[in-house]
Amino acid sequence: MKPDTIKRRRAPRGAGEQLRDEILDATTDLLLETGHAKDVSIRSVAQRVGVTPPSIYLHFADKDALLDAVCARYFEKLDEEMQSVAAGQPSTIEVLRAQGLAYVRFAMKTPQLYRIATMGESRPGSDVDVALNSSAFVHLRHTVEQLMAERIYPPGDATAAALELMTVAHGVAAMLISKPYLPWGDAEDFTDRVLAAVCLGHITLGVIDRDAPAQASVAKLKGLLDVEHSR
Template sequence: MSLPPLKRRRAPRGAGEQLRDEILDATTELLLETGHAKAVSIRSVAQRVGVTPPSIYLHFADKDALLDAVCARYFEKLDEQMQQAAADQPNAVEVLRAQGLAYVRFAMQTPELYRIATMGEGRPGSDVDTTLNSSAFQHLLNSVQALIDEGIYPPGDPTIPALQLLTAAHGVAALLISKPYLPWGDVDEFVDQTLSAACLGRVVLGLVDGDATPAQTVEWLLDRQPRERKS
């Protein structure tokens, strides 16, 4: 049995943005409570807010647009967490590492929102892609550029290495969320080691010949180990 919507006082002039935020809050709450986007409807959101469904459509064309807006706001909050984690880090490498760790931790705090935001059907030019490109990914791009400027990463376009690092963080987050029963051991330690390998691997690739095979890269590294470690 569904409950009737709560009576809501008429919003004062200029309060449309407040109602929009309430709609986004209600949608987010329902996603977290139900655990799946399919369980959330325009009607259930309207009921939670205390308005009629037509009031929702004044702000969002359909359910997809509403979910897009929720995910876009999610990426804004993700970016805030990543920047807070990166603040006051001693160098560019630690900034990049902190951003990756914050990314995975934030994803694990709200797995359903993360699934919808990153693993739903993509629509180029959507609010989700626009927000990601202008916030979290842009700051990641800036961190890679800083490493290039300092000579730590090899010169070139920072876009590909930034995407590679984003892929590593996303892969770790997605597997931890979808397969929590795998033998991860200490999760924080696993995440840190995996992302550190991704960050520092780029340094190694910049030191060896760009055409070197993995076997040649290993040989190059072994040749540079201290003699006592070889024996």
């Protein structure tokens, strides 16, 4: 099913940004219909828009550049979704939770585009790289920085911590999309549990020595739990 969240309102045929948007819309439609980037060509996009192939090349150097632009727009919409659910959350940790859930929800709503945007080939300096460094990932990293400033997360490299969180969200989304027949139970609940485990793991690192033997760390955590239970 074609998601309305990705589709932009169709603009009248014309030059400049209007035609560029039509080309991106047509490419998005074809990707959703076929499910594979290899099945979408410059010629098929031109036919869908109602222009000649050279008109496409006026806006995009080649098919790779066109796919990069579609994926970049996808990540912009993903960022909008993550930002909208973050607004009004009661705490920074709830913001992080909402962002992670929104990431996975959005991926599951748009599985074909998500697969192409995150698991297809990309080139350094592509529009996709720009989108990841300027939208969804930047806002996720900002949330991590806030958690560090609030001393909820231990101090450290916020970029690395945000990458870890995005990797986990991506892994959950990719598995739910590619292996829907596995016994996940409720997908939303499964996602929430996995993300919570990772978030709490980061918080736990603030009270234990990550370089200490695992047995010593477990003993320390059990001691803290015993104190809490005795209250």
